[in-house]
Amino acid sequence: MAPAKLTRRTLLTGTAAAAGLALAGCSSSTDEAAAPPSRKPGEKITLAFWSWVPGIEKSVDLWNSKNPEVQVKLEKVIAGNKGAYPKMFAALKAGNPPDLGQVEYQQIPSFLLEEGLTDLTKLGINDHAGKFVDWQWQQGVFGDGVYAVPQASGPMGMYYREDRFKAWGVQPPTTWDEFETAARAIRKADPKSYICSFPPTSGGWFSAMSWQAGAKWFDVRGDDWVVNIDSEQTRQVATYWEKLIRADLVKPEPDQQSGWFAEVQAGTIGCWVAAQWGDAILAGNAANTSGKWRVAQMPQWDLAKPASSNWGGSSTAVLNGSKYPKEALEFALWLNTDPASVDLLIQGGYGWPAAKDAFSGSALDKPSPFFGNAKYNEVFAKSDQLIDKSWKWIPTISDTHRHLGDAITAAIAKKTSFADAIATVQQQTVADLTAKGLKVATA
Structure with a gap:
């Protein structure tokens, strides 16, 4: 028997403990699934792939150069809920989705609710589980099904301008109390500058800050989703940043926007607490600051109990409706495990690899001129080990992040x-x- 298909009804009413989703009642259908379609020997096909990952076209080009019979046509899409996802859901509804799509880990439950992803177990994906970091692999596992090939995550750290910190007479803070003290010193030394901005509309960033503080926003208890956003840990984070904003110690403004980039280039924003993929954003938008940046661990709430968190991370998923799911999976696995492909993705700044042992000896494991010739990714390697990896997502996380903003x-x-x-x-x-x-x- 082929594995049962995870339908929307299954997701809503299946077994909670097995799927990691809050479900109750009926189980999924166990009808014999039809054999997945596949191309004929010698048949030339083209797979459609929608992604926003910077530099991913280089990996696609490498694949195409090696696989003349199975070509991949990449379409670059705008990331997130104002670009890629509405477009994907519309294509699924119309019955003409791409074969493959870039799907963030936090969005996988949303796609499952709409029956948008292919269960890859019937295509043999479990044979490849050992190639990936376990917690990232688990992001695509629901019940007995596997619905995505993990690609990369975003362990957190603190990027800071070493030259500006020295000019202001402050040290990189190791605790959030020290962070506040440094923020005050910077405002006193240079009233035009701030230690950092606070991005009011970034629910993902606020999630990561709460995650580090020990919050567990979502869980499963029996057949129920448990929602615990309004927790002691989340309130601690919220109250802390409110205090800094009210005291004019941080600047409330969106990050990764033109105004913010201008301040980063000018050195009036001293640091950015962000994910590993932020390195490419800084290098690509503030080239004039090369050599002046360093990276440290996130400030801690308790130095005796060091913790980090994750912001972002995504997968390569085979969408329901693909005419060639077998070949699509083969490409997705190659894209995210082949050493040459992974190195190209790293160079593009795609995040922290899901492939096991990808850090050692890769482009990540080398000194960077932009970061003062430091091997700065050693910070993120440690950060990755300090993440509470039991954090769960819900099918309506996009709404939650919008509500937060x-x-x-x-x-x-x-x-x-x-x-x-x-x-x-x-x-x-x-x-x-x-x-x-x-x-x-x-x-």
């Missing part, structure tokens, strides 16, 4: 409590899950 932006504008904003987001998230027909509990 709206609530915190409003709290800044109205000078109301960040803690109250978090409580509102908790209520909104429960309502979102309930509207999907999922059973929900609160911690």
Whole structure:
């Protein structure tokens, strides 16, 4: 028997403990699945692949040069909920999706709710599980199915301008208390500068900050999703950043936007607490600052209990409706495990590899002129080991992140409590899950 297909009904009503999703009631159908389609010997095909990963075209070109019968046509799409995902969902609904799509780990449950991903177990993907870091592999595992090939993650660190810190007379902070002290010293030394910005609309960044503090926003208990956004740890993070904003110690503004890049280039923003993939963003948008950056671990809440977190990370998924899922999977596996491909992806700045042992000897494991010829990725290698990897995502995470951005932006504008904003987001998230027909509990 082929593995049962994970349908929307299964996701809503299947076995919670097995799938890692809050489900209750009926199990999925166990009808015999049809053999997946495959190309005929000698037949030339073209696979459509939608992705936003920088530099991924080099890996695609390498594949195409080696596989004349199975070509991949790459279409670059805009990342996120205003670009790639609405386009993918529309294509799935219309019955003409690409064979492969870039899908962030946090978005996999959303795609499963819409029956948008192919169960790759019937194509033999489990034979390749040992090639990947376990926690990233698990991001695509639901029940007995595997629905994505892991690509990369985003362990967190602190990028900082060594030259500016020296000019301001501050040391890289190792704790969040030291971070506040350094922020005050910088504002006193140079009223035009800030230690960092605070991105009000970035729910993903705020998730990572809460993750590091020990929050567990989502879990499964029996047949229920458990929502615990409004926790002590999240309120600690929210209150901390509210305090810094009210005291004019950090600048509330979106990161990775033109204004922010201008400040980074000018050195009026001293650091960026961000994921490993941020290195390529800095190098690509602030080339004039080459040699002036360094990287340290995230400041800690408790030095005796060091912790980090993850921001981002994505997979290569075979979308339901692909005419050639077998060949699509072969490409996805090659893309994310072949040493030459992985090295090209690393050079493009795709994040922290999901492939096991990809760090040692790779482009990541070399001194970087942009970071003062330091082997800065050693920081992220350690960070990766300090992540609580039990963090879970929910099918409505995009809505939660949007609620966060709206609530915190409003709290800044109205000078109301960040803690109250978090409580509102908790209520909104429960309502979102309930509207999907999922059973929900609160911690």
